[in-house]
Amino acid sequence: MCISQSRAQRQEGSDSPMQNLSRKFSTVPIHKLLPSQLHQHRPHPAEIFSEFQQRRKLLEHKLVAVLDGCAGLRQVKAVHGHLLLHGLGQCCYVLTKLIRTLTKLDVPMDAYPLLVFRQIKYPNPFLWTAMIRGYSIQGPVSESLNFYTCMRKSGVGPVSFTFSALFKACGDVLDVNLGRQIHAHTILVGGFVADLYVGNTMIDMYVKCGFLECGRKVFDEMPERDVVSWTELIVAYTKVGDMESARELFEGLPAKDMVAWTAMVNGYAQNAHPREALDCFERMQCAGVGTDEITLAGLISACAQLGASKYANWVRDIAEKSGFGPTENVLVGSALIDMYSKCGSLDNAFKVFQGMKERNVFSYSSMILGFAMHGRASAAIELFHEMLTTEIRPNKVTFIGVLTACSHAGMVDQGRQLFATMEKYYDVVPTADHYTCMVDLLGRAGRLEEALDLVETMPIDAHGGVWGALLGACRTHGNPDIAQIAANHLFELEPDSIGNYVVLSNIYASAGRWDEVSRVRKLMREKGLKKKPAYSWVETKKGVIHEFCAGETTHPEYTEIKKTLEDLLDRLLANGYQPNLDSAAYAVGDDEKTRILMSHSEKLALAYALLSTDSVSTIKIMKNIRICEDCHSFMCGASQVTGREIVVRDNMRFHHFHNGTCSCGNFW
């Protein structure tokens, strides 16, 4: 027993030279010795190395923290200089951070980062990956891939982050083929395909490239998923408008966080389902999930689509209570400006704008568009000039706003001038949407030939909007010949859009060309297209919304409505109003035309509002299609004989009727 023990001791000693050494050295940690004791003790070398390593690690961490705080290339270079000076020029950990910092500072990879990298003798996988990621962010992606190949050749194995960086690169340049190759490679290398981050970036890559089904397949095959994987796919479905699939997936998500809920709320809002967006938000609140500015942006957009002041005030209240009020938060503020404009309260929109501490191009553009939508052209243009005195540069939407303002106010020359400066001074290349505004501008002003010429000579392809603007102008100015040209293009571009057939047929009807009217109607029948029913909505005092369809007689208070309308008509006729019979595009007698005109949904809505609201409040009516000429002059007259303010939002813009005139100046 005794022998075997001593043998074991001897064996232990021979196996471990360090243990042998330890008998000759002190085991007291060096930092616990007094200076006077130092010369008597001989600290163990392992301890000295360990202490050295600890200090070095601490130093490296500190350097990484310093790099994190670097604000510019000069500071990074200074750190690098110190690294070289103190023998840390080969330290992969710190240099990885250094390269990442340079990437964050947008320093071109080929310049300084590559120089740093080339000085390293033995780069570790993280350092290689920092280079791959750098090129993946800046491009070219081919270089990113080159680095990957070199890394493999040098015998360094990848880490999961390497694949994430590569997939991100493929997603950014929309190169699904390369993505597929790397996907296959990921499987080949083994292990990484099951990694959560790798899977998530792979889903993102497929989705960005437009291969949603491939992303779904990756998702379905992932051994482990988290809320990020789910949310990526949910968003992908909302972006293609497939809210049903998004909802299905969302309901199956076990732990829904704020981002996932927000994806649903905003998905509904973006796909024109404002009620569902509101419902979803209420569920989110019941689930006790917090709200931030991004959730609010979607929610506010939903309220803007509903266009009712009841919701506008409700959502504003929520924003204030969540700590994202319009004064402090530029995102929420801009969204509220847009919402108030669309709800008909231009005053509230402007109040929000004025109260904002910080403004950006969204705030200005929304406000300019608000003014334009409400016919306040000079205010829109004034604000545009005010914006130019700040550091904020206009973008393409800002120009849509000012051009629309000019167009609705008949300011042809000013509009032309602005259009000419867009690219020259502001680097905003005109898009087909801007040409739409220009065609609208010329068209409304009656310069149909010039408008046609512009469409035919514009340097980019005209889309439906451009021809549609021309067709609309032909309606206003009664030009069936140019209308036919525009319509022919529209029938090609938008074969199933019913509105174009209706407008063309109405133009022919106004010109009394009934043969042509029947021809267009026949075309509609052949295509199986049916006229969209015209609706109007009116909000009563209690915030209840009543809907009226053209020609309907089923409202419970129809008798009173009819009586009110007849009384109003009598007063208007006495005041000089004459029904615009051209607005009833049917080959029938004048009496029948008048009867049809009196059944238009906005007139019914107006009569109901007169019946059910107090005599001082503004009447707000919303419509799903453009207001006709007859209803427009009817509203003008009504605002005069009743002394009421009437606001009508049609599918184009707002009309403020006050004392016999409209804010649109009869341009719409």
Add this chain to the structure above:
DNA sequence: GTAGGGTTAG
């Protein structure tokens, strides 16, 4: 290292 965002025209 991975996920949610605002204004647009006929």
